[in-house]
Amino acid sequence: MKTLRGVLGAGALALWSGLACAQVQDMPGGPRVNQLNLTGGVTEIARSIQWLHWMLLIVCAVIFIGVFGTVIYSIIMHRRSRHPVPAKFHEHLGVEIAWTVVPFIIVVGMALPATRTVVAMKDTTNADLTVKVTGYQWKWGYEYVDGPAQGVKFLSTLATPRAQIEGKEPRGPYYLMEVDQPLVVPVNKKVRIVLTSNDVIHAWMVPDFGVKQDAMPGFLRDTWFRAEQTGTFRGQCAELCGKDHAFMPIVVKVVEQAEYDQWAATQVSALAGAGDDAGKVWESADLVASGEKVYASHCVACHQANGQGMPPVFPALDGSEAYVLAPMKEQILTVLNGHPGTAMAAFRDQLNNTEIASVITYTRNAWSNAGKGEDPVVQPSDVLALR
């Protein structure tokens, strides 16, 4: 029954999407429409991967044609109507040795150039710039470890509006492969990416760089690229990381060194300006207003806009006696440190005291929670005290 409904639905959609598809263009720095092969990309590694793939494909295709040429010849010439008396042979030592040894030589021939590329891919030494990348459910965090932007860190989340995903608005040209804040790196510089994860395993993939590296919670892994062209390059998370796995893209903006330096200077000065004043005492309404924004970007995916969550994996916050309507301490600690063994992440390094105080205040005053429970307002100083 469900299948039938699926078929009918799919048929109806075919007409609708057929029209929509006609307008889709190649995505610069992302996939081309109906792209057939690996991209040559903008790094030496991506080009050598593409070369290896072509080499393997051609060798395999030649063998395939040889083998199936023989099969088709047999099918035509050795069918019973043409070749009624079958031969009796069932072994031939020379042939058997040949088709063991020759493939071995071919395989060795394939392995040699591949080895060169493996060695090059693993060489993360002598980097010009190091960026620490942290996977979160479901966004990426970037932190510049050295260079002019040292200390700059930000989160990079999907910028495609939910309405496009649900088909309520037409899809933009960078559907699912656009973020609010891209990683910015200089051109022709060796960038070392050091990866880890805050929760589950993610993978940082940018096809144009020939890079794909898993981000392991609790461990550091590294990879590198040297982009030879400026431009914006796009990739996606490549390791199943839960429900919004498809919605945490990667966007890297490669710019000239001068532009990079300028960008870094702006970021560093913004960093100095955006002080998190934990001593400030806020009005409840202001906390709720800014908390709603924090909620929308960090909490809504699991706990949902209506606060109902998706029990039992993602619990409801609306009417939550154990946390939201209880005294503030447990809730602050949970937001700061996460809840081990569940999807609840530790936000200690992602959000500052003001953001945490405001989002908690928001949950205590939203939905049916307003006016119930203790501690309806949480101030940044309360968060700082428990940090």
Next chain:
Amino acid sequence: MSSVTVDHIPAGEGHAHDTPKGWRRWLFATNHKDIGTMYLVFSLAMLFEGGVLALLLRTELFSPGLQFFQPELFNQFTTMHGLIMIFGSIMPAFVGFANWMIPLQIGASDMAFARMNNFSFWLLPIGATLFTVSFFVPGGANAAGWTMYAPLTLQMGPGMDFTIFAVHILGASSIMGAINIIVTVLNMRAPGMTMMKMPLFCWTWLITAYLLLAIMPVLAAAVTMLLTDRHFGTAFFNAAAGGDPVLYQHVFWFFGHPEVYVMILPAFGIISAVIPAFSRKPLFGYPSMVYATAAIAILSFLVWAHHMFTTGMPITGQLYFMYATMLISIPTGVKIFNWVATMWRGALTFETPMLWGIGFLFVFVIGGFTGLIVAVAPVDIAVHDTYYIIAHFHYVMVAGSLFAMYAGAYYWLPKWTGTMYDEKLGKLHFWSSMISFNITFFPMHFLGLAGMPRRYADYAAQFTDFNMMATIGAFWFGFSQLILVWVVIKAVRGRGEPAPARPWDGATGLEWTVPSPAPHHTFETPPEVK
């Protein structure tokens, strides 16, 4: 050795407790043919359950955006599609073939442990029920992928525990099935049936059974560690407490890679029966086939981490696993060449089993070549966790395992039912499946090379056309399988020509010396093999 250990059924006992009637015949079944039939029917039912899940997820993927299912449900579909197809369909189906055919092929009266055989079958519906019911528990079924990577699995709801328990039960069933097959093949061969005279299907299953014995406990260990991490405070995979998520992947793939060969070696055995029969020529290079099978089995234990090139292994690890994996293509190539040489200068006819056999060769070789391509670590890093991998393993698992089973099913259906199947319907089933399979999975190579990650409920609009093709092909392929059901029902009901003992003039082996349908008890007196 075999002549002294053949079990003689004492006179008077053989038929005294002949076929029980009604449900007792099946619930208390100890006859290898009845149990084989139950295995085959069960796995066909699970093929459809797993297939419906595949069609549901293909429905969502027909166009970009979320239309039918939210990602959390979509992930349950992909996960359970994989688990049900592997543990519910392909593995039990091959055990069904083994139950039916191994005693008939080696001239034994039954499997060695008849009651354990019954138990190992009846564990399957329990495991399948756990899989199915888990969709309806709070939080739904396991949505962490069939590979169940920690620590994502630690976040799942109770559906994950259902999966863990089901995997334990199905693993126990596989281990018992494997023990039964090993003991039967080693001890119950008819006089004169030396090891090197056995049909290749018995050889490949013997080696497969040893693989199962070695790897199923490893899988049990992996999922048990997940269970204790989830509920009993251990931290095997939690870095914060000294564990390592990559440990899970090493343990899992130490099971997972040989598992691939568990699902393909028996298929090689079936193809090695079908191609000679319809080429009317003995199998080329029988000893090298046996050695190649053994070589593949041994190598399969030494290559597991090629599934993990992107985890960030040391350079020596990457190089070793790349070289070792590439070596597997050599014994696999030997097998392909042997089948081609078997056809060479034969007297070929193209009944349905042979069509499936040649079809198997064609698509399996494509899957084998993409396997060689992804063995090369740099290319694997580019296509890892993309649709290229989906294409690769469906070319090996559907086009390899499933098509070989279809070849075997059509080949032995006259022996099982006593009726010739409908040749026209069989050919329609073949051509319809073959074309729709390629429409479904060939475009996935392009999607993967272009960078579309797997396990995505939604994708960039540039990937739309190939996804549409794949979905249309998937529905066509899915509905084509109903033809098989119709063919089987017709044959079981006796609608068709009665089958002679040996319906294929090129077929050899002991199974064709007994009447069709095979009587309930066969080879009570062991045949003499010259």
